[in-house]
Amino acid sequence: MSYTKPLPAIDNWNRPFWDATREQRLVAQACEPCGTVFFPPGPVCPHCLSAKLSWKQLSGRGTVESWVVFHQVYYKGFADEMPYNVAMIRLDEGARMLSNVVVPNDSLHADMRVEVVFAPATEELSIPKFRPLTPGEG
């Protein structure tokens, strides 16, 4: 069955991020001089403007800061998953991203600890989503 959800628009800055998802790795750019880890990807560190950036493997863990639940179908590929959630996740390394949390929508809460999981999409990439961590897992 073909993948019907929107695929990312790959550009020069985010290509390494999506390439890494094929290997089920979550990465983000880290500034070599100042250590800032940021997302979405860009040409320079937004803190110090250095272009000396490296792709850092992240722990894949983070904390839910906010979330929404879509009840309106905007993309046909999501139609059979209504209603679905999207959460703002602060990764432990400091960068933020939006993603889906694989959990019943009514169990989402602020400060929920989550860890990345990868949902297959195409041969070229997978979609990083998150699952809740149990208290013992950190």
Next chain:
Amino acid sequence: MIDDTQMRDATCFVGVGTSRYGNFPETDSYGLGIEALKMALDDAGLTKDDIDGMIVCRIPSYERLSEMIGLKNQRYGLALQSSGRMSAVSVMMATVALMTGQAKCVALVYGNNGRSVRDYYGGAPGPWAPWGFTSPGARHALMARRHMELYGTTSEQLGHVGMTFRNHAALNPNAVMRKPFSIADHQASRYITEPLRLLDYCIINDGAVALIMTTADRAKDMKQKPAYVSAIARADTYEDSSFYTPPNDFWYDALQDISGRVYKGAGISQSDVDGLMIYDNFSPTVLFSLEGMGFCPRGEGGRFVSEGHLALGRRLPTNTNGGHLSESYMQGWALIAEAVRQVRGECGERQIKDCEIVQYICATPISSSIIIRR
């Protein structure tokens, strides 16, 4: 260098025009914009030959608009992109042109045919599309949820915003939606992007607004009593703009910065403001605007609106035309026109008593505010 206080009452609105609002597939943003412009010129007692500056917003081509109306004496022109944050920016650009002698009389024209061409806000490709995140409403829902988690704000409190503005729209013959609704109606309306419901979302309609601005000295001999720009300021927040705003910010820092400048610039304080016009594309922005501008403590916007302060007859009548939630989606422009009409005392059943000073507030990545006084 001109400081904020030197801009005080130096420029003014001398004409306003607002088109009909609705679904008009037989025309477009040019046709509607010209309809509003003719009304504004009549209101000002001017002709097109008096106009030497033209600022257009959401109308595709500024050249085509000037050609259509045969503008001969234009020395200044500018086109701004079609987002709501550009309404006060347009007024600021006109003010700068007038104060620096680039133009003597500026027409500002906004036209929107998003209803009849079925503009759809959401579903486009974007950085978060792989996760299904899209639409301005979802960005505000993300902020609303964060506000709820931090401060205990509730959906019922948000309902008071739309309910109050709908009551105002019931007094406005030109409003698109005029049937009052209750908090229970709000709670029964379906979620679009939870926690926001249908009645937390603005309407989409065709329409246009035109404003005529000139300098205070030139306005002395004109038909209308001028409505002065007592102060105007903006502040931009692009940190975390991929998420719309930093999660705990709600544009608070930007609005605080603006608050410090507009009240000093106008020589007034919050207690002198007789009415508010707040950019209300979604109900939560009203809370963010009230908090950021200092009308209530940070985090207490929900409680404040649920106490009824924004209703006509109360302390801070807000969006007396019905706002974007009920009157029209003119992206801030109709709110500025309403502010002018309120200080002129032309608003009939929805007139704020003894209205001298109205403040426009817009909480967006470009936050802005205008103090308008008679």
